[in-house]
Amino acid sequence: MPRWDGKHPDKAEIEINPLYARGGATQVPRFELAAHGILPDTAYHLIHDELALDGNARLNLATFVQTWMEPEALQLYIDAAGKNIVDKDEYPQTAAIEDRCVKIIAGLWHAPDVQGVLGVSTTGSSEAAMLGGLVMKRRWQQYRRQQGLSVDRPNIVFSSAVQVVWERFANYFEVEPRFVPVSVDRPQLTADGVLQAIDDRTIGVVVVLGVTYTGVYEPVEAICGALDAYQARTGLDIPVHVDAASGGFVAPFIQPALEWDFRLPRVLSINASGHKYGLVLPGLGWALWRDRALVPDDLIFDVAYLGGHMPTFGLNFSRPGAQVLLQYYNFLRLGFDGYVAVQQACQRAAQFVAAGVQRLGPFHLLSDGSDLPVVAWRLVEAPKRLWDLHDLSHLLRERGWQVPAYPLPPDLQDVTVMRVVVRNGFSLDLAQLFLQDLERAVSSLEKLEQPLPHHLRSQTAFHH
Numbered sequence: 001m002p003r004w005d006g007k008h009p010d011k012a013e014i015e016i017n018p019l020y021a022r023g024g025a026t027q028v029p030r031f032e033l034a035a036h037g038i039l040p041d042t043a044y045h046l047i048h049d050e051l052a053l054d055g056n057a058r059l060n061l062a063t064f065v066q067t068w069m070e071p072e073a074l075q076l077y078i079d080a081a082g083k084n085i086v087d088k089d090e091y092p093q094t095a096a097i098e099d100r101c102v103k104i105i106a107g108l109w110h111a112p113d114v115q116g117v118l119g120v121s122t123t124g125s126s127e128a129a130m131l132g133g134l135v136m137k138r139r140w141q142q143y144r145r146q147q148g149l150s151v152d153r154p155n156i157v158f159s160s161a162v163q164v165v166w167e168r169f170a171n172y173f174e175v176e177p178r179f180v181p182v183s184v185d186r187p188q189l190t191a192d193g194v195l196q197a198i199d200d201r202t203i204g205v206v207v208v209l210g211v212t213y214t215g216v217y218e219p220v221e222a223i224c225g226a227l228d229a230y231q232a233r234t235g236l237d238i239p240v241h242v243d244a245a246s247g248g249f250v251a252p253f254i255q256p257a258l259e260w261d262f263r264l265p266r267v268l269s270i271n272a273s274g275h276k277y278g279l280v281l282p283g284l285g286w287a288l289w290r291d292r293a294l295v296p297d298d299l300i301f302d303v304a305y306l307g308g309h310m311p312t313f314g315l316n317f318s319r320p321g322a323q324v325l326l327q328y329y330n331f332l333r334l335g336f337d338g339y340v341a342v343q344q345a346c347q348r349a350a351q352f353v354a355a356g357v358q359r360l361g362p363f364h365l366l367s368d369g370s371d372l373p374v375v376a377w378r379l380v381e382a383p384k385r386l387w388d389l390h391d392l393s394h395l396l397r398e399r400g401w402q403v404p405a406y407p408l409p410p411d412l413q414d415v416t417v418m419r420v421v422v423r424n425g426f427s428l429d430l431a432q433l434f435l436q437d438l439e440r441a442v443s444s445l446e447k448l449e450q451p452l453p454h455h456l457r458s459q460t461a462f463h464h
Protein backbone atom coordinates (compact mmCIF):
# COMPACT_ATOMS: atom_id res chain seq x y z
CA MET A 1 0.00 0.00 0.00
CA PRO A 2 1.33 3.52 -0.78
CA ARG A 3 2.37 5.53 2.28
CA TRP A 4 0.53 8.69 3.23
CA ASP A 5 2.11 11.76 1.68
CA GLY A 6 0.00 14.09 3.80
CA LYS A 7 -1.77 15.46 0.72
CA HIS A 8 -4.26 12.66 0.05
CA PRO A 9 -5.93 11.92 3.35
CA ASP A 10 -8.30 9.46 1.69
CA LYS A 11 -5.32 7.20 1.04
CA ALA A 12 -4.05 7.42 4.62
CA GLU A 13 -3.25 4.36 6.67
CA ILE A 14 -3.12 3.97 10.42
CA GLU A 15 0.07 2.46 11.78
CA ILE A 16 -0.44 -0.41 14.18
CA ASN A 17 1.71 -0.41 17.33
CA PRO A 18 4.36 -3.17 16.86
CA LEU A 19 3.18 -4.84 20.09
CA TYR A 20 -0.19 -5.43 18.44
CA ALA A 21 0.99 -5.95 14.89
CA ARG A 22 0.29 -9.64 14.81
CA GLY A 23 -0.98 -11.72 11.92
CA GLY A 24 1.11 -9.71 9.48
CA ALA A 25 -0.90 -6.44 9.52
CA THR A 26 1.27 -3.39 10.32
CA GLN A 27 -1.21 -0.79 9.15
CA VAL A 28 -4.85 -0.43 8.17
CA PRO A 29 -6.45 1.98 5.72
CA ARG A 30 -8.10 4.93 7.46
CA PHE A 31 -10.93 5.63 5.07
CA GLU A 32 -11.46 2.35 3.23
CA LEU A 33 -12.62 -1.05 4.36
CA ALA A 34 -9.47 -3.16 4.73
CA ALA A 35 -9.32 -6.30 2.60
CA HIS A 36 -8.59 -8.37 5.72
CA GLY A 37 -9.53 -8.07 9.37
CA ILE A 38 -7.24 -7.62 12.38
CA LEU A 39 -7.31 -9.24 15.83
CA PRO A 40 -9.85 -7.94 18.36
CA ASP A 41 -7.31 -6.49 20.81
CA THR A 42 -5.53 -4.74 17.94
CA ALA A 43 -8.79 -3.13 16.81
CA TYR A 44 -9.63 -2.21 20.40
CA HIS A 45 -6.30 -0.51 21.11
CA LEU A 46 -6.26 1.29 17.84
CA ILE A 47 -9.59 2.98 18.55
CA HIS A 48 -8.92 3.36 22.26
CA ASP A 49 -5.71 5.27 21.55
CA GLU A 50 -7.44 7.65 19.16
CA LEU A 51 -10.10 8.40 21.75
CA ALA A 52 -7.40 9.85 24.02
CA LEU A 53 -7.81 12.97 21.88
CA ASP A 54 -11.42 13.44 22.98
CA GLY A 55 -12.01 15.80 25.88
CA ASN A 56 -12.09 14.59 29.48
CA ALA A 57 -15.76 14.00 30.24
CA ARG A 58 -15.34 14.90 33.91
CA LEU A 59 -14.10 18.37 32.96
CA ASN A 60 -16.79 18.84 30.34
CA LEU A 61 -18.91 21.62 31.77
CA ALA A 62 -20.57 22.20 28.40
CA THR A 63 -22.94 19.27 28.12
CA PHE A 64 -26.15 18.38 29.89
CA VAL A 65 -25.65 14.75 28.97
CA GLN A 66 -24.60 12.11 31.46
CA THR A 67 -21.06 10.82 30.99
CA TRP A 68 -20.66 8.36 33.87
CA MET A 69 -22.47 5.46 35.50
CA GLU A 70 -21.30 3.13 38.23
CA PRO A 71 -19.80 -0.31 37.45
CA GLU A 72 -22.98 -2.29 38.23
CA ALA A 73 -24.90 -0.15 35.77
CA LEU A 74 -22.18 -0.70 33.17
CA GLN A 75 -22.44 -4.44 33.74
CA LEU A 76 -26.18 -4.23 33.14
CA TYR A 77 -25.47 -2.17 30.04
CA ILE A 78 -23.22 -4.92 28.67
CA ASP A 79 -25.73 -7.64 29.65
CA ALA A 80 -28.48 -5.84 27.77
CA ALA A 81 -26.46 -4.48 24.84
CA GLY A 82 -28.17 -6.74 22.31
CA LYS A 83 -31.76 -5.92 23.24
CA ASN A 84 -33.83 -4.13 20.65
CA ILE A 85 -36.54 -2.02 22.28
CA VAL A 86 -38.86 -2.54 19.35
CA ASP A 87 -38.99 -6.33 19.82
CA LYS A 88 -41.62 -6.25 22.53
CA ASP A 89 -42.55 -9.87 21.89
CA GLU A 90 -38.98 -11.10 22.04
CA TYR A 91 -38.00 -9.01 25.06
CA PRO A 92 -41.26 -8.78 27.01
CA GLN A 93 -39.52 -8.06 30.30
CA THR A 94 -37.67 -5.08 28.84
CA ALA A 95 -41.05 -3.86 27.60
CA ALA A 96 -42.56 -4.39 31.06
CA ILE A 97 -39.71 -2.41 32.63
CA GLU A 98 -40.20 0.41 30.13
CA ASP A 99 -43.82 0.53 31.22
CA ARG A 100 -42.78 0.66 34.89
CA CYS A 101 -40.46 3.58 34.11
CA VAL A 102 -43.32 5.42 32.37
CA LYS A 103 -45.51 4.96 35.44
CA ILE A 104 -42.75 6.10 37.80
CA ILE A 105 -42.17 9.22 35.68
CA ALA A 106 -45.93 9.84 35.42
CA GLY A 107 -46.02 9.78 39.22
CA LEU A 108 -43.11 12.21 39.46
CA TRP A 109 -44.91 14.54 37.06
CA HIS A 110 -48.21 14.27 38.94
CA ALA A 111 -50.30 12.65 36.22
CA PRO A 112 -53.89 12.62 37.52
CA ASP A 113 -54.22 8.95 36.53
CA VAL A 114 -50.89 7.17 36.26
CA GLN A 115 -52.55 4.13 34.64
CA GLY A 116 -54.13 6.30 31.96
CA VAL A 117 -51.04 8.13 30.64
CA LEU A 118 -49.45 7.34 27.32
CA GLY A 119 -45.69 7.32 27.68
CA VAL A 120 -42.83 6.20 25.48
CA SER A 121 -39.08 6.03 25.64
CA THR A 122 -37.20 7.72 22.80
CA THR A 123 -33.61 8.30 21.67
CA GLY A 124 -33.58 11.63 23.49
CA SER A 125 -35.61 14.76 24.01
CA SER A 126 -35.37 15.60 20.32
CA GLU A 127 -37.42 12.59 19.25
CA ALA A 128 -39.72 13.10 22.24
CA ALA A 129 -40.26 16.75 21.24
CA MET A 130 -41.10 15.77 17.65
CA LEU A 131 -43.75 13.39 19.00
CA GLY A 132 -45.12 16.09 21.31
CA GLY A 133 -45.38 18.53 18.41
CA LEU A 134 -46.91 15.93 16.14
CA VAL A 135 -49.71 15.12 18.59
CA MET A 136 -50.52 18.83 18.95
CA LYS A 137 -50.59 19.25 15.17
CA ARG A 138 -52.79 16.19 14.61
CA ARG A 139 -55.21 17.20 17.39
CA TRP A 140 -55.49 20.71 15.95
CA GLN A 141 -56.17 19.31 12.49
CA GLN A 142 -58.86 16.96 13.83
CA TYR A 143 -60.57 19.79 15.70
CA ARG A 144 -60.46 22.12 12.71
CA ARG A 145 -61.86 19.47 10.37
CA GLN A 146 -64.68 18.74 12.80
CA GLN A 147 -65.48 22.46 12.77
CA GLY A 148 -65.36 22.58 8.97
CA LEU A 149 -62.35 24.94 9.14
CA SER A 150 -59.22 25.04 7.03
CA VAL A 151 -56.15 23.17 8.26
CA ASP A 152 -53.74 25.43 6.35
CA ARG A 153 -50.91 27.33 7.99
CA PRO A 154 -50.72 25.86 11.50
CA ASN A 155 -48.30 27.64 13.80
CA ILE A 156 -46.49 26.77 17.01
CA VAL A 157 -45.36 29.29 19.63
CA PHE A 158 -42.16 29.31 21.67
CA SER A 159 -39.48 31.76 22.69
CA SER A 160 -36.56 32.62 20.46
CA ALA A 161 -34.36 30.97 23.13
CA VAL A 162 -35.93 27.60 22.37
CA GLN A 163 -33.66 24.63 21.68
CA VAL A 164 -33.00 23.98 18.00
CA VAL A 165 -35.12 20.81 18.04
CA TRP A 166 -38.26 22.94 17.97
CA GLU A 167 -37.13 24.76 14.85
CA ARG A 168 -36.51 21.35 13.36
CA PHE A 169 -39.96 20.18 14.34
CA ALA A 170 -41.51 23.24 12.71
CA ASN A 171 -39.45 22.72 9.57
CA TYR A 172 -39.88 18.95 9.21
CA PHE A 173 -43.58 18.91 10.10
CA GLU A 174 -44.47 22.08 8.18
CA VAL A 175 -45.70 24.23 11.01
CA GLU A 176 -44.92 27.97 11.12
CA PRO A 177 -42.60 28.67 14.06
CA ARG A 178 -43.63 31.79 15.98
CA PHE A 179 -40.73 32.96 18.05
CA VAL A 180 -41.58 35.20 20.97
CA PRO A 181 -38.57 37.53 21.22
CA VAL A 182 -36.49 37.45 24.38
CA SER A 183 -34.78 40.44 25.96
CA VAL A 184 -31.79 40.96 28.23
CA ASP A 185 -34.11 41.49 31.19
CA ARG A 186 -36.45 38.60 30.30
CA PRO A 187 -34.38 36.04 28.40
CA GLN A 188 -37.25 33.51 28.40
CA LEU A 189 -40.87 33.09 27.34
CA THR A 190 -43.48 35.28 29.06
CA ALA A 191 -47.26 35.00 29.28
CA ASP A 192 -47.65 38.40 27.57
CA GLY A 193 -45.38 37.35 24.74
CA VAL A 194 -47.41 34.17 24.26
CA LEU A 195 -50.70 36.07 24.14
CA GLN A 196 -49.33 38.33 21.41
CA ALA A 197 -48.23 35.37 19.28
CA ILE A 198 -51.18 32.94 19.42
CA ASP A 199 -54.26 32.78 17.23
CA ASP A 200 -56.79 30.23 16.03
CA ARG A 201 -54.09 28.42 14.01
CA THR A 202 -51.80 27.82 16.98
CA ILE A 203 -51.38 24.07 17.54
CA GLY A 204 -49.73 24.61 20.92
CA VAL A 205 -47.25 26.54 23.05
CA VAL A 206 -43.90 25.05 24.05
CA VAL A 207 -42.64 26.11 27.45
CA VAL A 208 -39.12 25.11 28.43
CA LEU A 209 -38.22 23.93 31.91
CA GLY A 210 -34.63 24.88 31.85
CA VAL A 211 -33.72 27.15 28.91
CA THR A 212 -30.67 25.64 27.25
CA TYR A 213 -28.74 28.94 27.18
CA THR A 214 -29.09 29.74 30.87
CA GLY A 215 -30.87 26.92 32.74
CA VAL A 216 -33.66 29.28 33.81
CA TYR A 217 -37.20 27.86 34.05
CA GLU A 218 -39.88 29.44 31.88
CA PRO A 219 -43.05 30.30 33.82
CA VAL A 220 -45.28 27.33 32.93
CA GLU A 221 -47.98 28.14 35.48
CA ALA A 222 -48.31 31.80 34.44
CA ILE A 223 -48.44 30.86 30.76
CA CYS A 224 -51.09 28.21 31.43
CA GLY A 225 -53.07 30.76 33.43
CA ALA A 226 -52.90 33.26 30.56
CA LEU A 227 -54.08 30.56 28.12
CA ASP A 228 -56.96 29.66 30.47
CA ALA A 229 -58.08 33.29 30.45
CA TYR A 230 -57.66 33.40 26.66
CA GLN A 231 -59.88 30.32 26.30
CA ALA A 232 -62.51 31.89 28.54
CA ARG A 233 -62.49 34.94 26.23
CA THR A 234 -62.25 33.27 22.83
CA GLY A 235 -63.24 29.61 23.26
CA LEU A 236 -59.87 28.54 21.82
CA ASP A 237 -58.23 25.74 23.78
CA ILE A 238 -54.47 25.89 23.12
CA PRO A 239 -52.46 23.11 24.76
CA VAL A 240 -49.04 23.44 26.38
CA HIS A 241 -46.16 21.06 25.84
CA VAL A 242 -43.43 21.35 28.47
CA ASP A 243 -39.95 20.73 27.13
CA ALA A 244 -38.45 19.55 30.41
CA ALA A 245 -35.38 18.04 28.74
CA SER A 246 -33.34 18.83 31.84
CA GLY A 247 -35.87 20.11 34.38
CA GLY A 248 -38.05 17.00 34.20
CA PHE A 249 -35.59 15.15 36.42
CA VAL A 250 -34.57 18.16 38.52
CA ALA A 251 -37.72 20.04 39.54
CA PRO A 252 -39.54 17.01 41.05
CA PHE A 253 -36.61 16.54 43.42
CA ILE A 254 -35.38 19.97 44.38
CA GLN A 255 -38.28 22.29 43.54
CA PRO A 256 -41.22 20.01 44.47
CA ALA A 257 -43.59 22.91 45.14
CA LEU A 258 -43.13 24.37 41.66
CA GLU A 259 -46.23 23.62 39.57
CA TRP A 260 -45.02 23.02 36.04
CA ASP A 261 -46.32 19.53 35.20
CA PHE A 262 -49.59 17.58 34.88
CA ARG A 263 -50.87 19.38 37.98
CA LEU A 264 -51.69 22.11 35.46
CA PRO A 265 -54.63 20.80 33.40
CA ARG A 266 -53.46 22.70 30.31
CA VAL A 267 -50.24 20.69 30.14
CA LEU A 268 -50.95 18.07 27.49
CA SER A 269 -47.52 16.52 27.25
CA ILE A 270 -44.00 16.64 28.63
CA ASN A 271 -40.64 15.46 27.38
CA ALA A 272 -37.42 14.89 29.30
CA SER A 273 -34.01 13.39 28.59
CA GLY A 274 -33.25 10.30 30.62
CA HIS A 275 -29.66 10.91 29.55
CA LYS A 276 -29.48 14.33 31.19
CA TYR A 277 -30.54 14.67 34.83
CA GLY A 278 -32.24 11.25 34.57
CA LEU A 279 -28.59 10.15 35.02
CA VAL A 280 -28.51 7.54 32.22
CA LEU A 281 -25.77 7.32 29.57
CA PRO A 282 -26.89 8.55 26.11
CA GLY A 283 -29.36 8.15 24.38
CA LEU A 284 -32.64 8.08 26.19
CA GLY A 285 -35.61 10.39 26.28
CA TRP A 286 -39.17 10.20 27.55
CA ALA A 287 -42.42 11.63 26.24
CA LEU A 288 -45.63 11.45 28.24
CA TRP A 289 -49.20 12.56 27.50
CA ARG A 290 -51.54 13.14 30.41
CA ASP A 291 -54.16 10.78 29.00
CA ARG A 292 -53.96 8.12 26.32
CA ALA A 293 -57.36 9.30 25.02
CA LEU A 294 -55.85 12.69 24.07
CA VAL A 295 -53.48 11.14 21.53
CA PRO A 296 -55.10 10.54 18.12
CA ASP A 297 -55.41 6.81 17.40
CA ASP A 298 -54.00 7.18 13.91
CA LEU A 299 -50.56 7.98 15.39
CA ILE A 300 -50.39 4.72 17.31
CA PHE A 301 -49.07 1.48 15.82
CA ASP A 302 -49.73 -1.87 17.42
CA VAL A 303 -46.91 -4.38 17.71
CA ALA A 304 -47.06 -8.04 18.74
CA TYR A 305 -46.60 -8.54 22.47
CA LEU A 306 -47.05 -11.77 24.44
CA GLY A 307 -49.56 -13.21 22.03
CA GLY A 308 -51.48 -9.93 21.98
CA HIS A 309 -50.77 -6.37 20.89
CA MET A 310 -49.12 -3.36 22.43
CA PRO A 311 -49.51 0.26 21.26
CA THR A 312 -46.29 1.99 20.21
CA PHE A 313 -45.55 5.55 19.18
CA GLY A 314 -42.17 6.74 17.97
CA LEU A 315 -40.10 7.88 15.02
CA ASN A 316 -37.48 5.15 15.29
CA PHE A 317 -37.98 1.45 14.78
CA SER A 318 -34.95 -0.49 16.07
CA ARG A 319 -33.21 1.15 19.00
CA PRO A 320 -31.16 -0.10 21.97
CA GLY A 321 -33.24 -1.23 24.94
CA ALA A 322 -30.35 -1.04 27.40
CA GLN A 323 -30.80 2.62 28.33
CA VAL A 324 -34.36 1.98 29.48
CA LEU A 325 -33.02 -0.72 31.80
CA LEU A 326 -30.40 1.74 33.06
CA GLN A 327 -33.15 4.25 33.82
CA TYR A 328 -34.92 1.61 35.86
CA TYR A 329 -31.61 0.75 37.52
CA ASN A 330 -31.30 4.39 38.63
CA PHE A 331 -34.87 4.47 39.91
CA LEU A 332 -34.23 1.35 42.00
CA ARG A 333 -30.73 2.31 43.05
CA LEU A 334 -31.38 5.92 44.03
CA GLY A 335 -35.03 6.08 44.98
CA PHE A 336 -36.56 9.51 45.53
CA ASP A 337 -34.08 10.43 48.26
CA GLY A 338 -31.12 9.46 46.11
CA TYR A 339 -32.23 11.71 43.25
CA VAL A 340 -32.78 14.54 45.74
CA ALA A 341 -29.26 14.05 47.10
CA VAL A 342 -27.67 14.01 43.62
CA GLN A 343 -29.55 17.05 42.31
CA GLN A 344 -29.04 18.98 45.55
CA ALA A 345 -25.30 18.33 45.38
CA CYS A 346 -25.31 19.64 41.79
CA GLN A 347 -27.23 22.70 42.86
CA ARG A 348 -24.86 23.39 45.75
CA ALA A 349 -21.86 23.18 43.42
CA ALA A 350 -23.62 25.42 40.86
CA GLN A 351 -24.41 28.05 43.48
CA PHE A 352 -20.84 27.87 44.74
CA VAL A 353 -19.58 28.49 41.19
CA ALA A 354 -22.08 31.34 40.76
CA ALA A 355 -20.89 33.04 43.95
CA GLY A 356 -17.25 32.64 42.87
CA VAL A 357 -17.93 34.04 39.39
CA GLN A 358 -19.76 37.00 40.92
CA ARG A 359 -16.84 37.68 43.28
CA LEU A 360 -14.37 37.74 40.40
CA GLY A 361 -15.81 41.03 39.33
CA PRO A 362 -16.01 41.52 35.59
CA PHE A 363 -19.06 39.26 35.20
CA HIS A 364 -22.81 39.66 35.33
CA LEU A 365 -24.76 36.49 36.20
CA LEU A 366 -27.68 35.48 34.00
CA SER A 367 -28.43 32.44 36.16
CA ASP A 368 -27.09 31.29 39.48
CA GLY A 369 -28.13 27.63 39.73
CA SER A 370 -31.46 28.29 41.47
CA ASP A 371 -33.43 26.59 38.67
CA LEU A 372 -31.30 24.05 36.81
CA PRO A 373 -27.85 23.60 38.34
CA VAL A 374 -26.49 25.80 35.58
CA VAL A 375 -24.57 29.06 35.83
CA ALA A 376 -24.40 31.50 32.93
CA TRP A 377 -22.68 34.86 32.88
CA ARG A 378 -21.65 37.62 30.54
CA LEU A 379 -18.85 40.17 30.71
CA VAL A 380 -19.64 43.53 32.19
CA GLU A 381 -18.89 46.19 29.56
CA ALA A 382 -15.46 47.82 29.91
CA PRO A 383 -14.14 50.02 27.09
CA LYS A 384 -10.44 49.14 27.40
CA ARG A 385 -10.74 45.39 27.83
CA LEU A 386 -8.58 43.42 25.37
CA TRP A 387 -10.21 40.02 25.84
CA ASP A 388 -13.62 38.41 25.69
CA LEU A 389 -15.32 35.21 26.83
CA HIS A 390 -14.02 33.29 23.80
CA ASP A 391 -10.48 34.02 24.99
CA LEU A 392 -11.40 32.92 28.48
CA SER A 393 -12.91 29.69 27.13
CA HIS A 394 -9.67 29.08 25.23
CA LEU A 395 -7.50 29.57 28.33
CA LEU A 396 -9.70 27.30 30.42
CA ARG A 397 -9.42 24.65 27.74
CA GLU A 398 -5.66 24.63 28.24
CA ARG A 399 -6.32 23.27 31.73
CA GLY A 400 -8.78 20.71 30.34
CA TRP A 401 -12.01 22.55 31.28
CA GLN A 402 -14.55 22.65 28.49
CA VAL A 403 -16.67 25.74 29.06
CA PRO A 404 -18.43 27.16 26.03
CA ALA A 405 -18.77 30.83 25.18
CA TYR A 406 -21.56 31.51 22.72
CA PRO A 407 -23.94 34.22 21.58
CA LEU A 408 -27.47 34.31 23.00
CA PRO A 409 -30.39 33.52 20.63
CA PRO A 410 -31.32 35.69 17.61
CA ASP A 411 -32.82 38.71 19.38
CA LEU A 412 -29.81 38.93 21.67
CA GLN A 413 -27.03 37.60 19.49
CA ASP A 414 -24.80 40.56 20.38
CA VAL A 415 -24.60 39.26 23.94
CA THR A 416 -22.02 36.52 24.49
CA VAL A 417 -22.35 34.30 27.52
CA MET A 418 -20.34 31.58 29.17
CA ARG A 419 -22.13 28.64 30.74
CA VAL A 420 -21.26 25.94 33.26
CA VAL A 421 -23.59 22.94 33.46
CA VAL A 422 -23.11 21.16 36.76
CA ARG A 423 -23.75 17.43 36.52
CA ASN A 424 -23.42 14.57 38.96
CA GLY A 425 -19.72 14.19 39.79
CA PHE A 426 -18.80 17.88 39.60
CA SER A 427 -18.10 18.05 43.31
CA LEU A 428 -17.56 21.13 45.45
CA ASP A 429 -13.90 20.18 45.35
CA LEU A 430 -13.82 20.28 41.54
CA ALA A 431 -15.86 23.49 41.65
CA GLN A 432 -13.19 25.06 43.85
CA LEU A 433 -10.42 23.95 41.49
CA PHE A 434 -12.42 25.31 38.57
CA LEU A 435 -12.80 28.69 40.26
CA GLN A 436 -9.06 28.85 40.95
CA ASP A 437 -8.36 28.19 37.27
CA LEU A 438 -10.99 30.72 36.25
CA GLU A 439 -9.39 33.35 38.48
CA ARG A 440 -5.92 32.59 37.10
CA ALA A 441 -7.20 32.78 33.54
CA VAL A 442 -8.98 36.09 34.14
CA SER A 443 -5.95 37.63 35.82
CA SER A 444 -3.64 36.62 32.99
CA LEU A 445 -6.10 38.00 30.43
CA GLU A 446 -6.34 41.26 32.37
CA LYS A 447 -2.57 41.61 31.96
CA LEU A 448 -2.72 41.44 28.15
CA GLU A 449 -1.17 44.42 26.44
CA GLN A 450 -2.70 43.56 23.11
CA PRO A 451 -5.51 41.22 22.00
CA LEU A 452 -4.70 37.55 21.54
CA PRO A 453 -3.82 36.58 17.95
CA HIS A 454 -6.95 35.60 16.09
CA HIS A 455 -5.95 31.96 15.62
CA LEU A 456 -5.73 31.49 19.41
CA ARG A 457 -9.27 32.68 19.95
CA SER A 458 -11.63 29.85 20.58
CA GLN A 459 -14.91 29.99 18.69
CA THR A 460 -16.52 27.16 20.65
CA ALA A 461 -20.25 27.18 20.30
CA PHE A 462 -21.03 23.87 21.91
CA HIS A 463 -24.05 24.55 24.03
CA HIS A 464 -26.89 22.17 23.24
Ligand SMILES: Cc1ncc(COP(=O)(O)O)c(C=O)c1O
Nearest residue numbers: 124125126163212243245273464
Ligand atom coordinates in the same frame (compact mmCIF):
# COMPACT_ATOMS: atom_id res chain seq x y z
C1 LIG B 1 -34.52 22.41 26.34
C2 LIG B 1 -33.96 21.31 25.48
N1 LIG B 1 -34.79 20.65 24.66
C3 LIG B 1 -34.35 19.64 23.87
C4 LIG B 1 -33.03 19.27 23.88
C5 LIG B 1 -32.57 18.13 23.00
O1 LIG B 1 -32.36 17.03 23.82
P1 LIG B 1 -31.64 15.68 23.37
O2 LIG B 1 -30.19 16.02 23.29
O3 LIG B 1 -31.96 14.76 24.51
O4 LIG B 1 -32.21 15.23 22.08
C6 LIG B 1 -32.12 19.94 24.71
C7 LIG B 1 -30.70 19.58 24.74
O5 LIG B 1 -29.91 20.18 25.44
C8 LIG B 1 -32.61 20.98 25.55
O6 LIG B 1 -31.79 21.66 26.37
